[in-house]
Amino acid sequence: MSMIKSKGLSMAFGIGSKARDVLTDVNFSVAEGEVFGLVGESGSGKTTVLRCLAGLYTHWRGELEIAGKQLEHRLDRSQCRIVQMVFQDPYGSLHPRHTVATALAEPLRIHGIGDVDRRIDETLERVGLNGSFRYRYPHQLSGGQRQRVAIARALILEPRVLLLDEPTSALDVSVQAEILNLLADLRARDGLTYLLVTHDLGVVAHLCDRLAVMQSGRIVETLTVDTLCSGAAAEPYTRTLLQASRQYSRELATATAMEA
Amino acid sequence: MTPQLEINDLRVSFKTPDGYVDAVRGVSLQLGREKLAIVGESGSGKSTVGRAILRLHPHSARITAKTMRFCEVDLLSASEKTMRSIRGARISMILQDPKYSLNPVVRVGDQIAESYLAHHPKASRAEARERALAMLETVRIRDPQRVFSLYPHEVSGGMGQRIMIAMMLITEPDIIIADEPTSALDVSVRTQILAILDDLVGERGLGLLFISHDLNLVRSFCDRVIVMYAGRIVETIDADRLGEATHPYTRGLLDSLPEIDHRRARLPVLQRDPSWLTA
Amino acid sequence: MSNQASIIMPAEAAPARTAPHSATQAMRESTARALRRLFRNPLTVVGLIVVALLILVAIFAPLLANHDPLVQNLPRALMAPSADNWFGTDEYGRDIYSRIVYGSRITLYVIGLVTIIVGPVGLAIGTTSGYFGGWVDTLFMRVTDIFISFPSLVLALAFVAALGPGLEHAVIAIALTAWPPIARLARAETLSIRKADFVAVAQLQGASPLRIIVRYIVPLCLSSVIVRLTMNMAGIVLTAAGLGFLGLGALPPAPEWGAMISAGRRYMMECWWLVAMPGMAIMMVSLAFNLLGDGLRDVLDPRND
Numbered sequence A: 001m002s003m004i005k006s007k008g009l010s011m012a013f014g015i016g017s018k019a020r021d022v023l024t025d026v027n028f029s030v031a032e033g034e035v036f037g038l039v040g041e042s043g044s045g046k047t048t049v050l051r052c053l054a055g056l057y058t059h060w061r062g063e064l065e066i067a068g069k070q071l072e073h074r075l076d077r078s079q080c081r082i083v084q085m086v087f088q089d090p091y092g093s094l095h096p097r098h099t100v101a102t103a104l105a106e107p108l109r110i111h112g113i114g115d116v117d118r119r120i121d122e123t124l125e126r127v128g129l130n131g132s133f134r135y136r137y138p139h140q141l142s143g144g145q146r147q148r149v150a151i152a153r154a155l156i157l158e159p160r161v162l163l164l165d166e167p168t169s170a171l172d173v174s175v176q177a178e179i180l181n182l183l184a185d186l187r188a189r190d191g192l193t194y195l196l197v198t199h200d201l202g203v204v205a206h207l208c209d210r211l212a213v214m215q216s217g218r219i220v221e222t223l224t225v226d227t228l229c230s231g232a233a234a235e236p237y238t239r240t241l242l243q244a245s246r247q248y249s250r251e252l253a254t255a256t257a258m259e260a
Numbered sequence B: 001m002t003p004q005l006e007i008n009d010l011r012v013s014f015k016t017p018d019g020y021v022d023a024v025r026g027v028s029l030q031l032g033r034e035k036l037a038i039v040g041e042s043g044s045g046k047s048t049v050g051r052a053i054l055r056l057h058p059h060s061a062r063i064t065a066k067t068m069r070f071c072e073v074d075l076l077s078a079s080e081k082t083m084r085s086i087r088g089a090r091i092s093m094i095l096q097d098p099k100y101s102l103n104p105v106v107r108v109g110d111q112i113a114e115s116y117l118a119h120h121p122k123a124s125r126a127e128a129r130e131r132a133l134a135m136l137e138t139v140r141i142r143d144p145q146r147v148f149s150l151y152p153h154e155v156s157g158g159m160g161q162r163i164m165i166a167m168m169l170i171t172e173p174d175i176i177i178a179d180e181p182t183s184a185l186d187v188s189v190r191t192q193i194l195a196i197l198d199d200l201v202g203e204r205g206l207g208l209l210f211i212s213h214d215l216n217l218v219r220s221f222c223d224r225v226i227v228m229y230a231g232r233i234v235e236t237i238d239a240d241r242l243g244e245a246t247h248p249y250t251r252g253l254l255d256s257l258p259e260i261d262h263r264r265a266r267l268p269v270l271q272r273d274p275s276w277l278t279a
Numbered sequence C: 001m002s003n004q005a006s007i008i009m010p011a012e013a014a015p016a017r018t019a020p021h022s023a024t025q026a027m028r029e030s031t032a033r034a035l036r037r038l039f040r041n042p043l044t045v046v047g048l049i050v051v052a053l054l055i056l057v058a059i060f061a062p063l064l065a066n067h068d069p070l071v072q073n074l075p076r077a078l079m080a081p082s083a084d085n086w087f088g089t090d091e092y093g094r095d096i097y098s099r100i101v102y103g104s105r106i107t108l109y110v111i112g113l114v115t116i117i118v119g120p121v122g123l124a125i126g127t128t129s130g131y132f133g134g135w136v137d138t139l140f141m142r143v144t145d146i147f148i149s150f151p152s153l154v155l156a157l158a159f160v161a162a163l164g165p166g167l168e169h170a171v172i173a174i175a176l177t178a179w180p181p182i183a184r185l186a187r188a189e190t191l192s193i194r195k196a197d198f199v200a201v202a203q204l205q206g207a208s209p210l211r212i213i214v215r216y217i218v219p220l221c222l223s224s225v226i227v228r229l230t231m232n233m234a235g236i237v238l239t240a241a242g243l244g245f246l247g248l249g250a251l252p253p254a255p256e257w258g259a260m261i262s263a264g265r266r267y268m269m270e271c272w273w274l275v276a277m278p279g280m281a282i283m284m285v286s287l288a289f290n291l292l293g294d295g296l297r298d299v300l301d302p303r304n305d
Helices: A045-054 A100-110 A116-126 A143-155 A172-190 A201-207 A225-229 A236-246 A251-257 B046-053 B082-085 B108-119 B125-138 B144-148 B157-169 B187-204 B214-220 B241-245 B249-254 C023-038 C041-058 C096-132 C134-149 C152-163 C166-195 C197-204 C209-245 C256-269 C272-299
Strands: A002-013 A019-033 A034-038 A061-066 A083-086 A161-165 A193-199 A210-217 A219-226 B005-016 B021-033 B037-041 B060-063 B067-070 B091-094 B173-181 B207-212 B224-229 B232-236
Touching: A002 A045, A002 A193, A002 B091, A019 A045, A019 A193, A019 A210, A019 A219, A019 B037, A034 A161, A034 A201, A034 C041, A045 A061, A045 A083, A045 B224, A083 A143, A083 A251, A083 B108, A083 C197, A100 A116, A100 A143, A143 A172, A143 B021, A172 A201, A193 A201, A201 A225, A201 A236, A210 A225, A210 A236, A219 A225, A219 A236, A219 B021, A225 C023, A236 A251, A251 B187, B005 B046, B021 B037, B021 B046, B021 B173, B021 B232, B037 B046, B037 B214, B037 C134, B046 B067, B046 B173, B046 B207, B046 C209, B108 B125, B108 B157, B125 B144, B125 B157, B157 C209, B173 B187, B173 B249, B187 B207, B187 B214, B207 B214, B214 B241, B224 B241, B224 C272, B232 B241, B232 B249, C023 C041, C023 C272, C041 C272, C096 C134, C096 C166, C096 C209, C134 C166, C152 C166, C166 C209, C197 C209, C209 C256, C209 C272, C256 C272
Parallel strands: A034 A193, A034 A210, A083 A161, A161 A193, B037 B207, B037 B224, B091 B173, B173 B207
Antiparallel strands: A002 A019, A002 A061, A210 A219, B005 B021, B005 B060, B005 B067, B224 B232
């Protein structure tokens, strides 16, 4: 069964003659328990897709479906229990005046879920933090710890889908490894479905099963990670991206300069 | 060949309400006509080294070194006037985000021409314009005439970074310090920018100090790599031999990178050893 | 760990500071930190002391005053400062020192009441306007513009003229003219805060707009609003004194400082103390609030963290 489905998703910013298409006919589907990567350069629309699915943008066209339920063009409270999102910058996604415990208790209070203390402790443990972090403010945490708290906050409503927006690109590589391992563990244990947006093909190769490559608001190619890594991608754009992220090469620079 | 830049036992500390904290603790390096990388995590002191060379620190910073020499100039004792004639003219600095380094209300071409005039007071405006256009061509901007008259908000990130490089190069510096010059850019643009820097080092005999957090990148782009941890150099190694690095920190960093060609179920997590702070 | 000063370390390797073990401890620690910063600036401390003194004087007025502020004693009118009448006496022979002591109650009352009205009103209008944007914003901001474009003293005058003089009316008049700058400030802060990821997170968790404004936006606006309010207090003191001076504030014989200056100005040439003493009191209090406001800005502004 497909957990996430996007059919003919299109969106424009601005109105009238100033309207600028940011997404054009985006189609993909993600199976339950799968990790699907959305890859592309800045401005390719990959984060926009994520925000449409999360419900942060409401003026999209087309059909979006999560867990068999059609999304409406507004933020739906019942949807919050199914989909949550983790943002790129752990410095910006935690409220500077809320302690860890407050941040984690918020979603529970909003949805009237009881047993707050036990749930907070359990969720903190799931992301590898212990109870001593409960009363810390974000500025008392390192970048990696903040991202763990952000993941814990997304998990506390026990969603089935996590939308991950560049979850490790603001972190140092050694911390990135910890967070990637954590995400892999959580998925293995709880059967979560991930939609991961990133520009880093290394991260995609590590975490994802399949991916879609996006360019200027369209999906260029959808392929499995195995196909990508074996260099069997059909589209030249995908192959260029892959080469450029493997290493710097003078030849590639000349080749792409010619194309451009 | 004597190195253009020689630093011996550089120490930088910052004054905070709780006393001085050390950001750089005894860094020594030599830079010739090569691409030398400094890599490390945030907080390792790599950017502080780059800024200390140009003495771009607030007054609350304390900079000491046994030697800090650029060609014939002693950077530690040089007057502020000498430093001004070096900054931008003989040692240039390229920062991560060109948005903050370009003046938003001046056409980019005029900014480049201006920086030429600043260091060649006798040159005419027309000559400066010629130079600026030539420079834009050097950084592979295809239509220099058009780009010359654009304002910074009208250019893309990659284009902005090329313009910055053009501006930094027009004074024909001997050394370029590039602090994460490509981290804000997409991979395809990144390759282009690196190629420009690569050619400059090859053709003009510049020295490039490339400050980065990206091990994969410096491995294929630079000649030598300095690895910093907590304000100290833990290892200096040829870039193509980075795979044979011996320090556990360098090894740990390399291992924790997710790789396209070598997929693992779990990434090894770096175990930090307190002895790295002193050893 | 090292034999020298502390080291800047890779963020992930830096040892965690001792973590608080309870919510109250966490709050206590951050308050203590803020207070330490507050006390670092001597001028702020001066402002704080004067404001504290004002409050103490108002509370203990009956103990501090050595005369009844309202009882006339005509034989002793217009006496220069002396051992018996520290600040001299006014044209009815009332002790100026005692009147200033009791007048602090009126000043505090006005400041307190205006602040209680202006703070919440400005915050509510500003944050709502900024958070929702669109027509809500347009409507609220045009209303604000209307209030802001009236010269504040003239508006207060018109208001008091309509309702008749009296302390309560003066307070309402001042409050009417004091909320728009607060609302604008809160709106500007909200506009930058609402784009933050943590607001998006709250939306995704199903938080209602009211909850987001109250729990996420207001706490971050609060610091700059408090600073602005503190600075405003200086202005309120002066406006209240101005209204009193024009005879539109507190009614005689209440010992309002502005009214005291107004009454004393006829004798100003011969008896300087009639005007100088309440004038000094007004100046010191408004200066103190300004200093305190400056200090608070350094402490509370999140950009200084």
